Amino acid sequence: MTQISSPPKSLSVDKVDTSYLQTLIGYNSRRAALAVISVFMERMAAFGLRPVDFSVMSVITHNPGVTSRQLCSSLNILPPNLVGLIQSLEAQGLLERQAHPHDGRAVGLHPTSKGVTLMKQAEATASELEMEVGSKLTPTQVQTLVHLLQKIYL
Amino acid sequence: MTQISSPPKSLSVDKVDTSYLQTLIGYNSRRAALAVISVFMERMAAFGLRPVDFSVMSVITHNPGVTSRQLCSSLNILPPNLVGLIQSLEAQGLLERQAHPHDGRAVGLHPTSKGVTLMKQAEATASELEMEVGSKLTPTQVQTLVHLLQKIYL
DNA sequence: TATTGTTATACTCTATAACTATA
DNA sequence: TATAGTTATAGAGTATAACAATA
Numbered sequence: 413m414t415q416i417s418s419p420p421k422s423l424s425v426d427k428v429d430t431s432y433l434q435t436l437i438g439y440n441s442r443r444a445a446l447a448v449i450s451v452f453m454e455r456m457a458a459f460g461l462r463p464v465d466f467s468v469m470s471v472i473t474h475n476p477g478v479t480s481r482q483l484c485s486s487l488n489i490l491p492p493n494l495v496g497l498i499q500s501l502e503a504q505g506l507l508e509r510q511a512h513p514h515d516g517r518a519v520g521l522h523p524t525s526k527g528v529t530l531m532k533q534a535e536a537t538a539s540e541l542e543m544e545v546g547s548k549l550t551p552t553q554v555q556t557l558v559h560l561l562q563k564i565y566l
Numbered sequence: 567m568t569q570i571s572s573p574p575k576s577l578s579v580d581k582v583d584t585s586y587l588q589t590l591i592g593y594n595s596r597r598a599a600l601a602v603i604s605v606f607m608e609r610m611a612a613f614g615l616r617p618v619d620f621s622v623m624s625v626i627t628h629n630p631g632v633t634s635r636q637l638c639s640s641l642n643i644l645p646p647n648l649v650g651l652i653q654s655l656e657a658q659g660l661l662e663r664q665a666h667p668h669d670g671r672a673v674g675l676h677p678t679s680k681g682v683t684l685m686k687q688a689e690a691t692a693s694e695l696e697m698e699v700g701s702k703l704t705p706t707q708v709q710t711l712v713h714l715l716q717k718i719y720l
Numbered sequence: 721t722a723t724t725g726t727t728a729t730a731c732t733c734t735a736t737a738a739c740t741a742t743a
Numbered sequence: 744t745a746t747a748g749t750t751a752t753a754g755a756g757t758a759t760a761a762c763a764a765t766a
Contacts, residue, residue, distance in 0.1 A: 422631045422674060424667055428640040429628050433621060436692060437699055437708065438602035440715040441595045446642065447719035448592035464756090467593070470586055478579045481724060486582040488600065493757065495726060513578050517724040517765045520578065538590060545591055548717050554591065557718075560711040561594040563702050565601035618733095635747055644735065649749060671742045671747040 437564065448545055455541055459534045460504070464489070466534060468497060469523065472507055473531045477520040479512065506530060591718065602699055609695055613688045614658070618643070620688060622651060623677065626661055627685045631674040633666065660684060 433439045449463055456466055467487050472478055480498060484491050498521065501507050506527035512518035523531065546554040587593045603617055610620055621641050626632055634652060638645050652675065655661050660681035666672035677685065700708040 422664070422667070422676065424669070424672075424674065425629045425632045425636060428625060428632055428636050430625060430640050432624055432628055432689065434716065435712065436696055437712065437715075438599060438606050438617075439621070440712050440719075441599035441602065443642070444715040444718040445592060445595035445599050449596065452592050462755095463592075467587060471582060471584060474583050474586055475579045477577060478582055479724075482579060482582050486584050488597070490758070491725070492727075492729095492759085512724095515578070515724080515766075518578075519725075535586065542590055545718065549714060553714055553717075556710065557714040558589065558591060558594050560703060560707055560714075561591075561598040562588065563707075564598040564699065564711075565594075633747075634749095645748070646736085646750075647734065666747095669743075669747080673748075 441561065441564075448541075451545075452538070452541060455537050456534065459530055459537070461530075461534060464497065465501065466538070468494075469501065469506060469527060469531050470535065472521045473523045473528060476522045477510075477512075479515075479518045479520060481518065483521070501527075595715065595718075602695075605699075606692070606695060609691050610688065613684055613691070615688060618651065619655065620692070622648075623655065623660060623681060623685050624689065626675045627677045627682060630676045631664075631666075633669075633672045633674060635672065637675070655681075 452463060452466075456463065459466075461469065464487075468483060468489075471483055471486060475482075480491065480494055483489065484494055489497075498507070498509070502509060505524055508522045508524055510520045510522055512520045542554075549557065606617060606620075610617065613620075615623065618641075622637060622643075625637055625640060629636075634645065634648055637643065638648055643651075652661070652663070656663060659678055662676045662678055664674045664676055666674050696708075703711065
């Protein structure tokens with residue numbers, strides 16, 4: 413370990429100033445995402461779902477027959493990282509893989525009735541959390557926030 | 567591998583609908599953060615800084631004498647994960663560790679002149695990027711977005 | 721030749737337990 | 744007893760290269 417120089421040539425910091433970082437959209441959106449998602453994780457643990465599991469199952473439920481490649485594109489997941497995830501959800505009986513109607517390479521992903529039931533509850537829970545988070549804001553502000561965020565990444 | 571059932575009982579999906587996920591603040595803020603930060607990473611690579619290095623050096627530069635513990639609290643980093651980071655920045659000659667004026671356990675972190683110079687350029691680059699990202703929004707919208715995000719996580 | 725799904729693997733990030741030196 | 748800094752390590756997340764089957 414490097415030796416600490418001495419004597420001290422400055423005073424201590426009482427309150428840390430992060431005002432510069434707080435001007436950055438990337439910093440603020442990351443901090444907000446982490447704050448919301450940490451609570452989201454706690455709630456979804458009751459369903460055995462991580463955030464990425466929730467996203468994948470949500471897209472499959474709303475888009476029966478969607479392919480792995482389409483999931484990767486829409487959720488920004490790399491194909492190799494989706495494989496184990498799909499296998500796990502299939503093993504849990506939440507989705508089924510079916511032959512794609514007109515592409516022998518692809519596989520259509522379909523929610524099972526168990527998956528549909530679970531996601532109905534999970535999405536209801538997510539929407540509840542959304543209202544809690546949104547309670548820090550007015551309904552209009554929530555709408556504005558979502559709209560502005562989408563202008564950034566879409 | 568599980569056998570794929572047949573025959574297919576559904577059509578293929580042409581356009582993936584992610585409208586439900588897009589109602590969630592957590593989902594949108596995460597996607598926005600990833601989009602902005604990926605560009606941020608490219609720009610900061612020129613300075614040899616990852617996002618977390620930038621954040622740490624920025625706080626140290628604006629708060630000379632700040633302790634590791636204070637850094638951890640303000641940036642939501644776990645102490646064990648900060649150790650190697652600080653050592654690396656010190657090895658690069660960007661910061662110095664000095665005895666804390668009135669706490670023998672703590673160490674004050676100070677930017678070197680090299681660190682100050684680097685951060686001046688890095689923050690200028692970050693602010694340039696901020697304007698580019700912000701060009702998708704009006705200046706008022708950027709201000710609104712930042713304000714709303716802070717209401718979520720602060 | 722290009723694309724889908726897959727395997728193997730490496731790398732980074734994040735988290736937990738436990739230790740020391742000092743308050 | 745509590746806190747700052749540290750060590751070791753485990754786990755999760757993310758990334759690239761390469762392959763077989765199909766378009």
